[in-house]
Amino acid sequence: xxxxxxxxxxxxxxxxxxxxxxxxxxxxxxxxxxxxxxxxxxxxxxxxxxxxxxxxxxxxxxxxxxxxxxxxxxxxxxxxxxxxxxxxxxxxxxxxxxxxxxxxxxxxxxxxxxxxxxxxxxxxxxxxxxxxxxxxxxxxxxxxxxxxxx
Numbered sequence: 001x002x003x004x005x006x007x008x009x010x011x012x013x014x015x016x017x018x019x020x021x022x023x024x025x026x027x028x029x030x031x032x033x034x035x036x037x038x039x040x041x042x043x044x045x046x047x048x049x050x051x052x053x054x055x056x057x058x059x060x061x062x063x064x065x066x067x068x069x070x071x072x073x074x075x076x077x078x079x080x081x082x083x084x085x086x087x088x089x090x091x092x093x094x095x096x097x098x099x100x101x102x103x104x105x106x107x108x109x110x111x112x113x114x115x116x117x118x119x120x121x122x123x124x125x126x127x128x129x130x131x132x133x134x135x136x137x138x139x140x141x142x143x144x145x146x147x148x149x150x
Contacts, residue, residue, distance in 0.1 A: 007073030
């Protein structure tokens with residue numbers, strides 16, 4: 001299977017790339033603005049593309065078209081960015097990811113879209129989180145922890 005990992009240089013992406021490359025069962029293309037966390041990842045089944053999906057629509061389209069599966073991890077995960085640059089965060093975390101989803105639909109590609117558990121808010125201490133049954137409790141947006149989830 002040909003797997004494209006967008007946001008491959010982030011925390012989750014770099015670990016996923018390392019895992020998949022070590023297994024050597026798939027062709028993996030990692031796309032991100034930096035390879036810093038992937039500098040020691042090499043293999044015949046791995047290709048890294050240094051690019052910003054906001055700046056190269058053609059490359060994004062070609063990457064998705066070549067893949068069998070797209071794993072989209074593109075996001076600002078730093079809560080301070082939500083306060084300092086809210087429109088930039090909205091553009092990357094929503095608009096650009098919508099663009100990825102639209103291209104996956106156009107090319108009929110499977111898409112895995114991740115999100116941090118932070119989006120679920122908090123639950124009572126000791127309780128298990130279930131998307132179907134848990135009442136979600138969010139904190140104030142003035143706290144960095146909750147700005148991401150809100």
